[in-house]
Amino acid sequence: MTKESLLIRNALIIDPDIHPVRGNILVSGAEITEVGPNAGEGCRPDRIIDARGGIAVPGFVSAHYHSHDVLLRGSFEPLPLEGWYMVAVPPNYPKRSREEIKARAMLGALECLRGGITTIQDMATVYPFDEDHVAAMLEAYEEVGIRVVLALQVADVPGQKGVPFWEEVIPKELHNSLTASVKPIGSASSIIELLRGQLARWQGRSERVTWGLGPATPENCSTEFLEKIAALSAETHCRVFTHVYESKSMALNARRHYADFGGSLIRYMESVGLLNDRLTMAHCVWLTQDEIERVARAGTSISVNPVSNLKTKSGVAPIREMIEAGVRIALGTDNCSCSDAQNMFQSMKLFCLLTAASHGGDGPPAAADALRAATQGSAVAVGLGGKVGRIAEGFKADFSILDPYDPALQPMNDPVRQVVYSEGGRAVRHVVVHGEVVVHDGKSTRIDEVAFAEEVERLMPTLRSDLAAILQRNRIYAPYLRKAHELTLREDIGLNRFIATPL
Ligand SMILES: [Zn+2]
Structure with a gap:
């Protein structure tokens, strides 16, 4: 069978490290085979799209x-992360229907x-675990046509153990219904067996799907479990x-409970064999300078999520320090219940502008740094480095074409800056995956x-009524959660990641 070919004509092709090129993109099958002013000349492609001078952007990788x-x-106004856990994460909710699991995966992907x-x-939580729900998510991704790196979020230590002051401040009789980020779905060994089973069942079945491992947080995983994860990854x-x-x-929890590692989760991750170039750590808002340098030396990626960090009152990540230390940086869009939008334009813009607010002096990031993080940097972070993230020969054909007549791109002064600072998603016209x-x-x-x-709306009454019950239940917890949060903010841990006063 011959491969389908696609020619994108008359595009302005951008890349964070190369001057924009006006030209064509020739695709054969799933791959880009030629890029440049004369690409595809003389060939008879199966399909031609005229970009009309619009910008061709490498596909973003969240x-x-x-x-x-x-x-x-x-559903929510800004909430401290630990309070948000109690309303947003799956263990708070009754088991969902297969239809809802599929619809939410599809809506997010769309x-x-x-x-x-x-x-x-x-990094999907399937709680309680049901293999058919994993199948439903994969069906959704297949149907909508996105590329996905799926990692089930798992833990073997109850979430509330890792939250300072919760067990001291919240009355004992309420402890059983505390739901921090995750709930264990088994012992360390049984979860590893479950993950092996999932890999054996699914890995390699679709060219657009690869698998990863998703231990929720170091503090919600036992040392034994993390060592087993490191071995399974190797x-x-x-x-x-x-x-x-x-x-x-x-960070406060690390200071208190990881004294053997100088109060550092990064040194702990080194000791369990996870701090290497196969690891991607989300957020890292509260890294110290020493930890940033260790992460850079290890070749570990950090995925920065500026929008959700703001919505959950978590602070501003030390983006400039990470760049200057040579950390591999990626960008994410995080949960819809705390970023409200899957929008990489928002992430890129805040990546630059938050640093402009946290660091008054000259220095990175510039627009090209944001675009690099959202494409090549994120590709490395999800294990697809050299395969996606650039519009170049040999890369997978994953890119989008922007409308050249969108006001955000008029006048065209600097395509990279305008993609990062002016565009918000409105101009995305055509998207190619694989x-x-x-x-x-x-x-x-x-x-x-x-x-x-319409189908999504039909599913919503059940979820809305479950959410209402959770919000009602949480009225009892609210004063205790607020107290625990305030006590945490008052602690001196040797660094501050809020722009002004922490309170
Ligand atoms: Zn997350």
């Missing part, structure tokens, strides 16, 4: 994302594609995704978006 709460977008995100790292070459120092509470046009003229080519939106 290096940190969770599909499990997509349907909760717009939003990503419509905004030029062609690959997601979905054996299977799966990348490991986890959350580190998202909030001050996580050589296939999955969004054309701003609409999915794979699904009927109107019928799907």
Whole structure:
């Protein structure tokens, strides 16, 4: 069977490290075979799209994302991370229907594609675990046509153990219903067996799906479990995704409970064999300078999530220090219930502007640094470095074409800066994944978006009523959670990641 070919004509092709090129992109099958002013000349492609001078942007890779709460977008005002756990994460909710699992995965993926995100790292919590729910997510991804690196979020230590002051401040009779980031779904050995089973069942079945391992946080995993994860990663070459120092509470917990490692989660991760170039740590807002340098030396990636860090009052990541130390930096869009949008344009813009607020002096990041993090940096972080993240010969054909007549791109003064600072997602016209046009003229080519939106609405009454019950239950916890949060903010841990006063 001959490969389908696609020619994109008359595009302005951008790359953070190369001067923009006006020309064509020739795609054969899933790959880009030629890029440049005369690319595809003389060949007779199966399909031609005239970009009309529009910008061709490498497909964004969201290096940190969770599909499990997509349907909760717009449900909350800014909340401290630990309070947000109690309303947003799956263990708070009754078991969901298969239809809801599939719809939320599909909606999140559709939003990503419509905004030029062609690959997601979905760190999905399936609680209680049900293999058929994993199948439902994979069906959704297949149907909508996105590329995904799936890692089930798992832990073997109850979440509340890792949150300072919770067990001291909250009355004992309420402890059993505390739901921090995750709930264990088994012992260390049984979870490893479950993960092996999932890898054996799914790995390699689709060219657009790869698998990773997702221990939720170091503090919600036993040392035994993390060592087993490190061994499984070494054996299977799966990348490991986890959350580190998202909030001050996580850094305070490290100071208190990891004294053998100088109060450092990074030194602890070194000791369990995880701090290497197969690891991607989300957030890292509260890293110290010494820890930043250790991460850089280890070749570990950090996925920065500026929007969710702001919404959960977690602070501003030390982005400039990471860049200057040579850390491999990626960008994520994180949960819909705390970023409200799967929008890499928002992440890129805040990546630059938050640093402008946290660091008054000259220095990075510039727009090209944000674009690099959202494409090549994130590709490395999800294990697809050298395969996606650039519009270049030999790379997978994952890219989007922007509308040249969108006001955000007029006048065209600097395409990279305007993609980062001016564009918000409105101009994304066509999106190609794995050589296939999955969004054309701003609409999915794979699904009927109107019928799907109606289906989502039909599923919502159950979720809305479950959310209402959770919000009602949480009235009892609210004063204790507030107290614990205030006590955490008052502790001196030797660094501050809030721009002004922590309170
Ligand atoms: Zn996360």
